[in-house]
Structure formats: structure tokens, C-alpha cells
Amino acid sequence: MSLKLNTKYLDAFVNKDELSGIKPQVETAAKTLHDKSGLGNDFLGWLNLPTDYDKNEFSRIKAAAKKICSNSDILIVIGIGGSYLGARAAIELLKSPLYNNLKKNTPDIYYVGNSINPNYLNEIISICDGKDFSVNVISKSGTTTEPALAFRIFKKMVEDKYGKEGAKERIFATTDKSRGTLKNLSDTEGYETFVIPDDVGGRFSVLTAVGLLPIAVAGCDVDAIMRGAAKAQKDFCADFDNNDCYKYAALRNILYRKGKSVEMLVSYDPSFVTMSEWYKQLFGESEGKDNKGIFPASVVFSTDLHSMGQFIQQGSRIMFETVVDIKKPKTDLFLKDDAENLDGLNFLTNQNMSVVNRKAFEGTILAHTEGGVPNIILELDDTSEENFGYLVYFFEKACAVSGYLLGVNPFNQPGVESYKANMFALLGKPGYEGQKSALEAKLG
Numbered sequence: 001m002s003l004k005l006n007t008k009y010l011d012a013f014v015n016k017d018e019l020s021g022i023k024p025q026v027e028t029a030a031k032t033l034h035d036k037s038g039l040g041n042d043f044l045g046w047l048n049l050p051t052d053y054d055k056n057e058f059s060r061i062k063a064a065a066k067k068i069c070s071n072s073d074i075l076i077v078i079g080i081g082g083s084y085l086g087a088r089a090a091i092e093l094l095k096s097p098l099y100n101n102l103k104k105n106t107p108d109i110y111y112v113g114n115s116i117n118p119n120y121l122n123e124i125i126s127i128c129d130g131k132d133f134s135v136n137v138i139s140k141s142g143t144t145t146e147p148a149l150a151f152r153i154f155k156k157m158v159e160d161k162y163g164k165e166g167a168k169e170r171i172f173a174t175t176d177k178s179r180g181t182l183k184n185l186s187d188t189e190g191y192e193t194f195v196i197p198d199d200v201g202g203r204f205s206v207l208t209a210v211g212l213l214p215i216a217v218a219g220c221d222v223d224a225i226m227r228g229a230a231k232a233q234k235d236f237c238a239d240f241d242n243n244d245c246y247k248y249a250a251l252r253n254i255l256y257r258k259g260k261s262v263e264m265l266v267s268y269d270p271s272f273v274t275m276s277e278w279y280k281q282l283f284g285e286s287e288g289k290d291n292k293g294i295f296p297a298s299v300v301f302s303t304d305l306h307s308m309g310q311f312i313q314q315g316s317r318i319m320f321e322t323v324v325d326i327k328k329p330k331t332d333l334f335l336k337d338d339a340e341n342l343d344g345l346n347f348l349t350n351q352n353m354s355v356v357n358r359k360a361f362e363g364t365i366l367a368h369t370e371g372g373v374p375n376i377i378l379e380l381d382d383t384s385e386e387n388f389g390y391l392v393y394f395f396e397k398a399c400a401v402s403g404y405l406l407g408v409n410p411f412n413q414p415g416v417e418s419y420k421a422n423m424f425a426l427l428g429k430p431g432y433e434g435q436k437s438a439l440e441a442k443l444g
Helices: 014-035 057-069 085-094 118-128 147-168 181-189 209-217 222-235 244-255 270-287 308-314 353-370 385-406 414-427 433-443
Strands: 003-006 074-078 106-112 133-138 171-175 192-195 262-267 295-300 319-326 373-381
Touching: 003 244, 003 385, 014 192, 014 244, 014 308, 014 385, 057 171, 057 192, 057 209, 057 222, 074 147, 074 209, 085 181, 085 209, 085 385, 106 118, 106 147, 106 244, 106 353, 133 147, 133 209, 147 181, 171 181, 171 209, 209 222, 209 295, 222 385, 244 319, 244 373, 262 270, 270 295, 270 385, 295 308, 308 353, 308 433, 319 353, 353 373, 373 385
Parallel strands: 074 106, 074 133, 133 171, 171 192, 262 295, 262 319, 319 373
Antiparallel strands: 003 373
């Protein structure tokens, strides 16, 4: 298990005095976090979660996953934002983006309730036709529009196929411990429930039942994930000079203060795509407030070198890159000579494809840094379950410290409510009648 911060390519952009200068600010932010004396301190349950979690519920999660695997071809995960991104990120990173198309002995997993697009939902409904399926609905309240609408549809599908009694065995609710629409419905109908802790916000919830149940259904080792996160929890309590998590938060803020307002998370593995989406929610919702914040974006190389690579190389100097360098791929492919060599690629042969990918990485680092783009490297030895848990905790803690350095509350998301109020008014939700005509007038 290994994650290492490599700052070799930052020498032209950040000097040692700058890192020393911001060190007291980082230490203050970290102390505020651990003292629970800062903004949003009622949402810090994730901080000690890798060692202080409900062991009985953890056992129930594994038992429920085993049950779903035994009776279902498909698991439908209903959630939006942090209620599904973390699980999907883990499954695609640890298994494959093509997970649902591979031969395996676990159910296919599909994610709904993350949009209101009818085409997508109809496709998932069609996929379930003739298959045995279970549902994991994830919502603190049970009333968030997108997942609630999807759950209404899939709840009826389960009941129509298996009856009310059968539905009790196939619907699993991850929700509030004691209150809310979904919790009340689950108690009434007899669904097995798992808890979203009161002190853990959605984007920090992947190491709770929110993420762990779907991850376990996919056949991932959730014990190993928690071991990795627990090691990170211990490692990242070290002092600043021995703490890569704190240094990463520091470097992000040094670069931000120099006008680098966009962070591009880079990977060279397509299985990291949804992990990047999780990172974007984590940092975007946590830092983007009070007209401040580093805009989180992502690319996958070498794919995006043929598109976004142009902007990164020669566009506005507003960004820096954080490259997740996975040292060992899950599998490799040996490249053989071609006798005719019509494509002229024999210079690449007699070696593994991972070597070619490595040289693409090295060449890109040199080109981008010489072009004026700072590069932070996060070296990860492989994509094991332990390293996934370690990486999740690394980003979560770095995000919290970085948010405090910015002077914002990293644990709320007040701006998310603006679109909801407008949408509810335009749809005629009771209680929003006064706003409807004014909004329609603005729309023309």
C-alpha cells in the first residue's frame, strides 16, 4: 500500500520558502479540523470513520451483498451525487469500466436517479426485463427529486414482479437512522435499512453503507478498503513535514494564489474516469463558495491529449495538473513484432504496452511543465482495494484542509438549492406558486 507525493516537476513554479511560508496556515487549518472548531464541524464523522464505524452494520452490509449476489442478475443503485459516485468510482477502478460486460459471478450494477432523462431510464428498465433484480435506494430524506422519482418507478417494478412480500427481500434502503420519508416507508414496508450517518455529508460518504453495499455486491473486498483508509487516517495525522496530504493541500493553495484557478486531475487509465467525477464533486461542492475556489476538472491521457491537450499546452495559463500515476496496471499486454511493419510501429514492440503508456506520461509531463503548466504527481503503486481506501481518505482530508485554507465551509453546499427552487416553481410544486409566473416571464 503506497501513495507518494512527487513534487519534482514543481521546482519552476513553487519554491521552498513558499511551502515554508504556508506551513503555519496549514497547521492551523489541520488543528481546526481535528479540534472540530471550524465551520461545518457537525459534519466531521468521516474523519475517524475508517476506525470508528459500526461493525455490526458492516457485517450486515456483507450479508446483504451476499444475498443480492445469490438471487439477482442486476442491482439497481438509486442515488445522485455522493449517493452513487463513490460506489461507482470504486467499482470501475477496482474492477473495470466494462464491468457489466465481463464474465463474472456478481450481478450487473446500473445507476439511476442521477438524472431526469427518460431515454436513459427506459434503457435500464428494458435491461431488467426477464432478469432477477434488486434495488438499493440511497437518500437521506427520500424526497430528493431525481432519486425519489426513480425509486417510485423501480419500487413498482419490484412489487409487480415479486409481490409486496417479495419486495421486502429485494429492496434495500440506505437512509437516515431514525427519520425522513424513506426511513418511514422502509419501516412500514419492512425493507432492510442501512444508515447514512448524521455527521457525514454525501460527498464524504463512500466509506459508509452508501458506498460499501454496492461495492461489496461487485465483489470488492470492503475489509481491505477500510484497512487502507485506516492506514491513511493514521499516516495523515503526522506533522506537516511528514504529511503528503497536508503538503498537497498547501501546494494547491500556493498555486491558486498565483492565479492557477483550475486543477486538472489527470490519469492514464480509463478505469479512473468515475474516480475523477467523484473528485470533482468532492472539491467542487466543498470549495466553490463565496466567489472563491479552485475549479476541479479532469482528463484521461493519452485520449484527451488529442483534444484538451492543445488547450493545456498552449491555452490560458490558468491551470495546474495533478497526475495520478498508477505504477502497476491490473493487466498488461506484450507487443509483438509485425514482419511487414506497414504501420512503422515495430520500434514499440518486444515490450509491454504499459511501457509505452509510461513514456507517454513522461513525455507529456515534460511538454506541459515546459509549456508553463505546474504538475503535481501522486504516485500510487496499484489499484488494489487497500489503495482505493487510502486514496479516498487522502483526497477527503486534503479537501477539508484546503477548504479551511480558503476560508470557506468545506461541508455545506448552499448553492445547490438555487436550481431546485426554480425547478419546483416551474413544475408547479405546492408552495412555489408565487415564483412560477415570474420565472416563466424571464424565460419568455
